[in-house]
Amino acid sequence: MKVLVPVKRVVDYNVKVRVKSDQTGVDIANVKMSMNPFDEIAIEEATRLKEKGVATELVAISCGPLACQETLRTAMAIGADRSILVQTEVELQPLAVAKLLKSIAEKELPDLIILGKQAIDDDANQTGQMLAALLSWPQATFASKVEVADGFATVTREVDGGLETIKIKLPAIITTDLRLNEPRYVTLPNIMKAKKKQLDIVTPESLGVDPTPRLATLKVTDPPARSAGIKVPDVAALIDKLKNEAKVV
Numbered sequence: 597m598k599v600l601v602p603v604k605r606v607v608d609y610n611v612k613v614r615v616k617s618d619q620t621g622v623d624i625a626n627v628k629m630s631m632n633p634f635d636e637i638a639i640e641e642a643t644r645l646k647e648k649g650v651a652t653e654l655v656a657i658s659c660g661p662l663a664c665q666e667t668l669r670t671a672m673a674i675g676a677d678r679s680i681l682v683q684t685e686v687e688l689q690p691l692a693v694a695k696l697l698k699s700i701a702e703k704e705l706p707d708l709i710i711l712g713k714q715a716i717d718d719d720a721n722q723t724g725q726m727l728a729a730l731l732s733w734p735q736a737t738f739a740s741k742v743e744v745a746d747g748f749a750t751v752t753r754e755v756d757g758g759l760e761t762i763k764i765k766l767p768a769i770i771t772t773d774l775r776l777n778e779p780r781y782v783t784l785p786n787i788m789k790a791k792k793k794q795l796d797i798v799t800p801e802s803l804g805v806d807p808t809p810r811l812a813t814l815k816v817t818d819p820p821a822r823s824a825g826i827k828v829p830d831v832a833a834l835i836d837k838l839k840n841e842a843k844v845v
């Protein structure tokens with residue numbers, strides 16, 4: 597069974613991003629970049645499927661500039677056997693990524709594609725769903741437990757107020773939620789091994805996809821600054837403020 601895992605290079609989750617002065621986006625010059633955390637969970641899950649003998653080949657894919665090779669090397673250090681970079685300098689939106697992944701899926705013929713539920717930079721939460729639609733494959737999003745057997749995946753999903761378990765036929769799309777697993781630490785020997793693994797570079801043109809953005813960002817702004825707190829003398833004053841000022845009780 598072949599598994600594809602798309603991994604996105606994003607601003608590291610520890611970085612406090614700064615909005616550019618012209619409000620066109622956030623400043624990513626000289627900022628630490630890492631693999632999207634949900635994609636690390638996806639690679640970990642696929643690696644566990646391989647370790648259990650369920651998956652036989654694991655291919656990581658990243659779409660973006662040459663620097664995404666670093667993210668792919670990390671994916672291979674965790675467990676991917678080889679990887680593909682779709683190299684482009686164009687700003688990629690979810691529909692373009694979904695089309696690129698569809699084109700690769702049609703060549704690679706995987707049984708399963710495991711994506712993150714969302715990329716923490718744009719918070720789109722769209723690529724997996726769009727890819728499932730483009731391929732006409734079943735999808736199980738926000739997975740917190742995955743079991744694969746006999747051509748089906750049984751997936752527990754985190755939904756509002758509880759858990760839902762569904763069974764979908766392979767080939768299928770799964771997107772990972774936070775509680776699916778805890779990714780392993782990448783060890784130095786595995787980083788060294790990953791350097792020798794195969795990394796192919798293709799372009800959107802070679803995949804027959806036009807990645808030009810369809811949506812324009814009008815502006816990006818900081819959230820409103822938090823106003824300072826106040827001290828109240830007693831509980832009665834607190835209740836009064838909650839009732840009459842904040843109007844929350």
Ligand code: AMP
Pocket residue numbers: 601602603604605632634635657658659660688690693710711712713714715716718719720721722723724
């Ligand atoms: P999004 O829909 O942008 O929130 O992203 C959801 C998931 O799609 C991510 O967690 C990745 O698995 C995948 N993805 C999005 N953008 C890319 C990209 N440029 N390269 C590889 N995978 C991506």
